[in-house]
Amino acid sequence: MAVKKGQRLDLPISSLAFGGKGLAKPDGFAVFVDQAVPGDVVQAQIIRKKKNYAEAKVVELLETSTDRIAPPCPYSGFCGGCKWQFLKYQKQLIYKRQHVVDALMHIGLIQSPHVHETLASRHIFGYRNKMEFSCSDRRWVLPNEMQQADIDRSFALGLHVPGTFSKVIDIDACLLQPETGNRILSSVRKRMRASNFPPYGLKSHSGFWRFVVMRNSSYYGQWMVNLVSAYEESEVVQKLANELASQFPEIVSIVNNITDRKSGVAIGDYEYLMAGEPHFRERIGSFEFIISANSFFQTNSQGAQELYEVARRYAGLNGNETVLDLYSGTGTIAIFMAQSARKVIGIELAKSAIADAERNCRLNGVDNCRFIQGDMRDALPLLNEKPQVVLIDPPRAGMHKDVTNQILEILPDRIVYVSCNPASLARDVALMSKKYRLMEVQPVDMFPHTYHVEAVAKLEKR
Secondary structure: OOOOOOOEEEEEOOEEOOOOOEEEOHHHOEEEEEOOOOOOEEEEEEEEEOOOEEEEEEEEEEEOOOOEOOOOOOOOOOOOOOOOOOEOHHHHHHHHHHHHHHHHHHOOOOOOOOEOOOEOOOOOOOOOOEEEEEEEOOEOOOHHHOOOOOOOOOOEEEEEOOOOOOOEEEOOOOOOOOHHHHHHHHHHHHHHHHOOOOEOOOOOOOOOEEEEEEEEOOOOOOEEEEEEEOOOOHHHHHHHHHHHHHHOOOEEEEEEEEOOOOOOOOOOOEEEEEEEOOEEEEEEOOEEEEEEOOOOOOOOHHHHHHHHHHHHHHHOOOOOOEEEEEOOOOOHHHHHHHOOOOEEEEEEOOHHHHHHHHHHHHHOOOOOEEEEEOOHHHHHHHOOOOOOEEEEOOOOOOOOHHHHHHHHHHOOOEEEEEEOOHHHHHHHHHHOOOOEEEEEEEEEOOOOOOOOOEEEEEEEEO
């Protein structure tokens, strides 16, 4: 089909593609339409044209799908945080399962994979235990604010417009975090603006205030606030920290991370404790975890418990097995497995994560876990015992091909693969398919109102 950039087309949306965009196929040519769902008929404008597909945005909604609802957030459609608020939650679960099925069939070449219905999140709002807000000296104005002359465009504390690094929406409240977080955010904004120290320029790379990262414990209700600045100015940050600590007794930790790196990553080169403790506590199931400002932890605590319980069930442990936990992070899954296994061996690249994992084992009285620090490809050949179960929880890119080959040489009885990306899951399952059969997959919704889905796959040796 002859499609040109800038062209407008009336398109019926037939399905939902991975990545959350509606799919239309005029004359068989794929057009991916942002903010559209099956059942919609839209007038769309082509914004990007490739050889085999095009991308488009909705100009006008001509017919409305019965799956649509009114999003409760005023930033929906503009903020990149949660793009599916306008889609009924039960439909979100259906499409997430279908994304896993499609990836396994089309990438993994697995016929009729056994994929269960997606486990729903207990809460669909207020579920995130971590939110990262960016500071900017250029506020991105919403369409309904264009004519308001009194808006100060020189300060923003909020979330990015999707696909951009420099456009920041000044967010009053984010529905994905508990309400206490929004009250803290409002107070931080007020005090930052009163400090007379400028927000960071994402293009000029000058300014002081860079990020506000808030973490919380869903079990204990504790909060940590990480104020990220471009350079040291201890008196300014300490004043803000003291005021926050006085106003919010829920805050048990306030830290100042400092970085002058130009990359937009909210992790400091070094850190100062400004108030309280350098960490807070979270509880998942019967286990306690200490979390510091820059340590990894699943962002949906209650969803993490569902995820880990599925992984433990798929491991099929009877107390006699050695479990190898690859990409073990801060040891959360290893600790969940330990009570049912003879021994758990974790391998992790980050030294700080290993330190957190060992500390979390001591905290929970777990003495049958040990952790190896190093690159997976270097550490695997050094194993001096054969695991019966291998647990894999890789980053979004999945496993390196060399690691996959090493696992096939180890040849455990079972593999439990915890995935945050159906595409890399499908690819890795295909690479192991000569020696392993995919038995079943359980999708788990950790991120309501986004297209992201976690999935736990159980593989058994042929």
